[in-house]
Amino acid sequence: MYPAPFIAVEGPIGAGKTTLATMLAKEFQFPLVKEIVEENPFLDKFYEDMEQWSFQLEMFFLCNRFKQLESIEENYVNKQQPVVTDYHVYKNMIFAERTLSKKHMDKYRKIYHLLTDDLPKPNAMIYIKASLPTLLERIQMRGRSFEEDIDPAYLKTLIEDYELAIEHLKQTEPGLPIITIEGDHTDFVSSQQDYQQIVQNIKEQVL
Known part of the structure; x- marks a missing residue:
């Protein structure tokens, strides 16, 4: 933790992470660091054949997020400057555990810890x-071509995986404030009241 x-x-694919992160960065005048998604050259192949392309996909994401965390450390954390991101690096483990074979997962886990254990982690999470x-x-509304072939069963398992991951973070990082937004009933884009409630929660629990 730092000041x-x-x-x-x-949140899972389609939850509205980037939209909300962008809104909050503007609200608080904090820099925004967005994850690289569409630039991943393996996305189309992954949604067509997850077993064949999962390792390449996850390694690309991991390496890019590692570089972003290095930049966050240098430009914000070390200078005690605020920052907002539309992901927590732990999401790499959420997706990898679901898609990789045991053999690949064992290798991936070692690389993940090697790259990320000494890098800064968020001190607040939404x-x-x-x-x-x-x-x-x-997902349908935002119309990304590479998401057209997403299997709903895969999304369903991600929802469950995220629930387990959040519980894991609560246990392993008990001092981490986690603000949960019920996305089915909270429209932070169209409802100013819903959005301002999120802002107020952040002010009370984080700032």
Whole structure:
């Protein structure tokens, strides 16, 4: 933990992480660091054949997030400056545990810890919780071509995985404030009241 807030916004695919992170960065005048997604050259292949392309996909994400965390450490954490991101690096383990074979997962876990254990972690987290119908609706609305082939069963398991991951973080990082947003009933884009409630929660629990 460090004095300046390092806020991560998390949730399953389609939950609205980047949208909310962008809104909050503007609200508090904090720099925003967004994860690299569409630039991943393995995304299309992964959604067509997860077993074949999962390791390449996850390694690309891990290496890019590692470089971003290095930059966050240098430009914000070491200077005690605030920052907002639309992901927590622990999401790498959430996705990898679901998609990688045991053989690949054993290798991946070693690389993950080697790269990230000595890098800064968020000292506050916003978790957008949402059901499968909500995620599917939002994914369809944003119209990313590579997401057209997402298996709803895969999304369903991600929802469950995120719930387990959040509980894991609560146990392993008991001092980490986690603000949970019920995405099925909270419209932070269209409802100013809903959005301001999130802002107020952050002011009370983080700032």
